Amino acid sequence: MKISFTINGQDQTVEVADPYTPLLWVVRDILDLKGTKFGCGKAACGACTLHVNGEAVRSCSYAVKFAEGAQVTTIEGLGTKENPHPVQQAWKDQVVPQCGYCQPGFMMATAALLEKIPNPTDEDIDQNIINVCRCGTYYRMRKAIHQAAELANNSTKE
Amino acid sequence: MAGKKKISRRKFLVRGGLGTVGVMAVGTVLFRNPLRRTIMDFAETAPPMYSGSGTEPQLWFELTKDNKVLFHSPKVEMGQGSFTSFAQMIADEMHLRMDQVEVIAAETATGVVDGLSTGGSLSVAGLWQPLRELAATMRMMLIKEAASQSGQEVSSLTAEEGYVTAGNQSWSYAEIASKVEKWEVPHTPELKELKSYKHIGKPVPRVDLDAKVFGDPIFGLDAQKEGMVHAAVIRPSVVGAKYKSYTSTGVESMPGFVQVVEGENWVAVLADSYPEALMAETKLEVEWDIPKKWSEEDLQDMLQVGKGKRMITQKEGSALDDDEEGVVSLSFSSPMGAHAQIEPNGALAYFDDKGLTVVLSTQVPGITRTQLSDAMDMKEEQINVVPTFLGGGFGRRLDTSHAIIAAQLAKAAGKPVKYQFSRKEEFQHDTFRPPTYHTVKGKLNAEGYLDSLEHHYASGDVSANSAIALANTATKILGTDIGAMRGGNVMYNGIPNHRAVQWHTTLPFATSWWRSLGLLANTFAIESFVDEMALKAKKNPVEFRTQVLGDEGMHGRLKKVIERAAEVGAYSDTFTNGRAMGFAASTDTNVPSAHVVEVSIEEGQIVVHKVTCVLDCGVAVNPDQVRAQCEGSIIMGMSASLFERMTLRDGELFPTIYGPYRMALMKHAPKEIVVDLVQGADIPLPVGEPPLGPIAAAIGNAIRRLTGERLTDIPLQENLDQLLA
Ligand code: FES
Ligand code: FES
Numbered sequence: 001m002k003i004s005f006t007i008n009g010q011d012q013t014v015e016v017a018d019p020y021t022p023l024l025w026v027v028r029d030i031l032d033l034k035g036t037k038f039g040c041g042k043a044a045c046g047a048c049t050l051h052v053n054g055e056a057v058r059s060c061s062y063a064v065k066f067a068e069g070a071q072v073t074t075i076e077g078l079g080t081k082e083n084p085h086p087v088q089q090a091w092k093d094q095v096v097p098q099c100g101y102c103q104p105g106f107m108m109a110t111a112a113l114l115e116k117i118p119n120p121t122d123e124d125i126d127q128n129i130i131n132v133c134r135c136g137t138y139y140r141m142r143k144a145i146h147q148a149a150e151l152a153n154n155s156t157k158e
Numbered sequence: 159m160a161g162k163k164k165i166s167r168r169k170f171l172v173r174g175g176l177g178t179v180g181v182m183a184v185g186t187v188l189f190r191n192p193l194r195r196t197i198m199d200f201a202e203t204a205p206p207m208y209s210g211s212g213t214e215p216q217l218w219f220e221l222t223k224d225n226k227v228l229f230h231s232p233k234v235e236m237g238q239g240s241f242t243s244f245a246q247m248i249a250d251e252m253h254l255r256m257d258q259v260e261v262i263a264a265e266t267a268t269g270v271v272d273g274l275s276t277g278g279s280l281s282v283a284g285l286w287q288p289l290r291e292l293a294a295t296m297r298m299m300l301i302k303e304a305a306s307q308s309g310q311e312v313s314s315l316t317a318e319e320g321y322v323t324a325g326n327q328s329w330s331y332a333e334i335a336s337k338v339e340k341w342e343v344p345h346t347p348e349l350k351e352l353k354s355y356k357h358i359g360k361p362v363p364r365v366d367l368d369a370k371v372f373g374d375p376i377f378g379l380d381a382q383k384e385g386m387v388h389a390a391v392i393r394p395s396v397v398g399a400k401y402k403s404y405t406s407t408g409v410e411s412m413p414g415f416v417q418v419v420e421g422e423n424w425v426a427v428l429a430d431s432y433p434e435a436l437m438a439e440t441k442l443e444v445e446w447d448i449p450k451k452w453s454e455e456d457l458q459d460m461l462q463v464g465k466g467k468r469m470i471t472q473k474e475g476s477a478l479d480d481d482e483e484g485v486v487s488l489s490f491s492s493p494m495g496a497h498a499q500i501e502p503n504g505a506l507a508y509f510d511d512k513g514l515t516v517v518l519s520t521q522v523p524g525i526t527r528t529q530l531s532d533a534m535d536m537k538e539e540q541i542n543v544v545p546t547f548l549g550g551g552f553g554r555r556l557d558t559s560h561a562i563i564a565a566q567l568a569k570a571a572g573k574p575v576k577y578q579f580s581r582k583e584e585f586q587h588d589t590f591r592p593p594t595y596h597t598v599k600g601k602l603n604a605e606g607y608l609d610s611l612e613h614h615y616a617s618g619d620v621s622a623n624s625a626i627a628l629a630n631t632a633t634k635i636l637g638t639d640i641g642a643m644r645g646g647n648v649m650y651n652g653i654p655n656h657r658a659v660q661w662h663t664t665l666p667f668a669t670s671w672w673r674s675l676g677l678l679a680n681t682f683a684i685e686s687f688v689d690e691m692a693l694k695a696k697k698n699p700v701e702f703r704t705q706v707l708g709d710e711g712m713h714g715r716l717k718k719v720i721e722r723a724a725e726v727g728a729y730s731d732t733f734t735n736g737r738a739m740g741f742a743a744s745t746d747t748n749v750p751s752a753h754v755v756e757v758s759i760e761e762g763q764i765v766v767h768k769v770t771c772v773l774d775c776g777v778a779v780n781p782d783q784v785r786a787q788c789e790g791s792i793i794m795g796m797s798a799s800l801f802e803r804m805t806l807r808d809g810e811l812f813p814t815i816y817g818p819y820r821m822a823l824m825k826h827a828p829k830e831i832v833v834d835l836v837q838g839a840d841i842p843l844p845v846g847e848p849p850l851g852p853i854a855a856a857i858g859n860a861i862r863r864l865t866g867e868r869l870t871d872i873p874l875q876e877n878l879d880q881l882l883a
Contacts, residue, residue: 017413018437025433034380035373037549039500040581044816047500075373088371095363095782098790099237100370101377101501101549126825132816134499134550135237136793138827140786 005067007031008077019065023057024048026064027074035075035104039132046131049105050074056112075104078111086155087111090148098135105131110145119149218264218292219248225320225332227254230264233281234521235366236551237790238846239783240281242364244289246357246779251293251349253317256362266527267542282779283842291346298344304334352777352840361782366547376547378519379578381506386574387416389567390435391426392444395586396809397667399446401425409441418442419570421563428571432578451809452666463489463597463614466663472647475655478599478610485610486694487599488687492679492854492872493803495591495672496819501549504578507564513540514565519548521555533562534569552794553671557589582814590804590811591672592618592642592665596683606695607705608653613684616661617642618669620676641670645677645851648684649745651713652706667811674847677746678795678854682872685742685855690868698731699741699859700724715838716743716750719772726834727754727770733863737767740860744851747844750774753792753852755828757860762882764800764875766857768830773849776839784845785833791850792831797822799854800875820873 004013007027014030022041027033027050036059039047043061050059051073052066079085084092087110097103106129113120113128120128125145133141220228229248235241241261248259297317304322305312307329314324321328352359369376394401401423409415409427414434419426425444429435460466478485505518514536520526520543527543530536548555560577567575579587595616603609620641639662648656692702700720707717720743723729729741736758743752756768771788778784801820805812813819858869861878871877 018433021431021433025431029382029431032382033373034375037377037500038379038502038578040816042581042815044581045500079372081368081372084371091371092363092367095367095786097237097364097367097370098239098786099499099501099548099550100366101499103370104373107371122829129824132498132500132821132823134497134552134794134821136790136797136822136827137786138793138822138824139789139831142824142827142829 001065003064003068005070005072007033007072008074014064016064020063022060023050023052023062023064023067023072024059027059027072033074033076037101037104039102039105044132045102045105046109047102047105049108049131051108051112054112054115056109073108075108078107085111086151087114087144087148089151090144093147094140094144096137096140096144098137102131102133102135103137106133106141110141110148113145114149114152118153120145219296221332221335223332225330226258226260227252227331229259229261230268231261232264233285234263234523234545234548234551235261236521236548236555238281238787239364239780241366242362242783243282243779243842244285245365246360246362247286247289248293249357250355251290252297254320256357256365258320259365261365263545263547264523265542265544266523266538283844286777286779286842290349294347294349295344298347299342300331300334302342302344303338304329307334307337358779359777359781362780364783369547377501377549378517378546379501379504379549381517381544381546382576383506383508383574386506386508386576387428387430387571388432388435389426389428389564389575389577390432390439390580391424391563391577391583392439392442393424393583393587394446395582396446396448397452397806397811398450399448399809402445402447404445405443407441407443409438412438412441414438417571419567421566424563426563426567426577428567428575432576436580448809452806453809454806457593457665457806460665461593461595461616461618461663463595463616463661466616466661469660469662470657471643471660472656472658474651474657475610477657478601478612478655480599482601484601485599486601486691487597488690488868488870490596490598490679490683490686490870492594492682494593494669494805495798495802496585496588496804497550497552497554497672498585498802498816498819498821499550499552499554502579502581502584503554503558503560504576505558505561505564506574506576507561507568508574509568513542514568515542515544516561516565517544517546518558518561518564519551519555520545520558520561521548521551521553522558526558526561529559530561530565534565552673553675554589556671557668581816585804585814585819586811588804588811589668589670591798592620592669594642594676594679596679598683598687600687600691602691602695606697607702608650608688608691610655611648611650611653611684611688612656613646613648613658613680614661615642615646615658615676615680615683616663617676617679618663618665620644620669620671641675644675645680645684645744645746649713649716649743650688650703650706651708673794674746674791674850677744677847677851678798679872681742681744681851682799682854682858685744685852686858686868686870689740689742689855689859689862693862700729703743712745712748712750715774715836716745718838719743719750719774719836720752722834722836723752723754723770723772726772726832729754731863736864738860738863740856740858740863742852742855742859744848746848746851748839749843749845749848751849751851753856755853755856755860757857757864759861759864759878762879764857764861764878766796766826766828768832769828769853769856770832770834771849772834772836773845774836774838774843775845775848776837776841776843778835778837778845779842781835784835787845788833788849789831791847792853793822793827795850795853796826796828796857799857799872800826801873803873803876
């Protein structure tokens, strides 16, 4: 079965035998975008978070067929080293990552949160950012989320 | 210290023109601590050994055409930030900018890999002296070469930012190296003074920051190879079960199916993609031989103070007589814990004309290769282990037996094979932090200070029987599990009578190193008890501790850290706004640490608002990353202290997924963490584990003040739930 969608601004058509194949594996192994991570495969850790039409989605538990016609964004399409997304800039400024494995998922979840709540309170962050980081970088992430909100708001004001 | 020894000139092996411009390589370097100290000291503080193990002269440094230095690190990067510290050390002694140094993990075929492991928080501490000496020596080599190439005096040349300059002439390091036929190796020059370093001691950003913020494919599970197939491996869910046979219920007709492979205690399905392998796997019915279904009760039966192998790990003054008046005794426990690192284990394996290559996240590339060599009946020279960045280590990557499965699959398939664990497999085939049981006893003297303190601790294997134990003779000599011992001894030397006794039992499944090993549970037991005695004596818990600490050496450093923590954290026995403070300290691998926590209970839930952590880790090569390690240790330690627990249910290890395996999330992380660093030594000391020590005890001590109840069992939230029920 053929499924077409836009990923990081590019049109793609993929061929899968099973339309229920998790989007995660299509992204990682067919489209070779390895920034989206496999952590649990059961929607329990958030390492695989990406955006489908702007919504944060745990792609390990999201059938590729639902992406038909959608706009998909992965960490590779969030920003670039030359032109980072405010979330990525804040993550760099706060030096958030340790092992780094969970980080793309958290950054994608944060970027989606900021679209909905441009100035999240600590409470908003606690309720919405529910991925798992084993290295325990939550403390810096919280600072980075507040900073990213500021960066994003400043840039829209300009 | 090992650090005083200079690298011998004979060990320098330098070659030129091997594809890159001037390859500088160093042969086998073995740093071994003079065994002057007592064997117990050695066990607690021994630096790891390095061994070159490739067929080629081992490569530490490469100078590349674009005038950068590529450092092939014998230590892997698992988040601890050591690659950044290495780059700082090299940049400072080679006179380079940070962006001129790149660090990668050494492969076993060409690089120098660690003879033991990356672990014990020793990466930066262990390479502190040799790495700076190598870098300084190379700077001198380049200057000497530039002098002879240009016919100038060495003394008239300076080296800065990758260029050697004489008056208005200058040459890049790469340019100089490209003209070298044969290097002359000078004596190691004097290293610079700490205060004159430009990079060391500064909070420079991590060198792997961009890769990790923009999603570069740097992890073990990101590896791939043309033509590879994917494996889903079925392993026993029941502890101790043995594979018998499988029946296919139509696996052959599943999309993408390649083949079924049977192994020693597993059966695998290979398919074109990983989801196809997972789907096909459901079409196998596997029969297991189950000799016994282990239960929690069985474990508790085996593991107890008073059972298993007894070993006195510390002894001073006389033993306590239980019947004596005034003797207080309390029991504590901690459960089995999972590593739960977010990147599952796995490996990519393939054969080519050079032999076998295995790419994976490993803390032990050298041991991984030895084990592959044994299992595959191949020479070590035919095997290349390529370590990647690790999506979390914490001790889980010390066991890499799955590398063997991947290699066997690649052999059977005649194709590259990528094997990744399912999360259930990860939880059930972890090398767990063993459960522990503790009895702590003590007695006050007439002034109300501790006169006697005894810690009895029962633990499953930590370092005994682990992969690195094989290489670690200390374990065998001692008959003690040195991992279980971490934090188990009494650190208050002013208590006239103190002792520690280990009761060691091997459990029916693998237990091993988990960040800080026995430290968290041992400190929980001892420091909870000390706190209880301070209350009994009606003394301030800070003064109650410092009173029984000497001023010299390790004890003096601990005393300073305790005093400093009380000051920075403004420790007080009274509480405000429903919050109480808790105090605890620990000592691990010569690094004292003390925490002050501010805790409240909201709707029955333990909330940690603020943690103040004081750590004396000697020289902080990168103070920002030392802080990051403290923050991470505190949060990971909180997670284990408050929530985590693995259990046995009907013979199976459970839970098998995040969520049911309850862990700290964003909402549990303290809103405020204050890290204060004390420099009580002039070398870097371990950082990644010691600050994890005090957290459980500190929280328990705060809860005691809030509720009057003493929590004695980790996970503390569960313990509190029972008390409130
Ligand atoms: S891998 Fe998707 S949530 Fe864990
Ligand atoms: S940075 Fe390692 S799991 Fe989050």
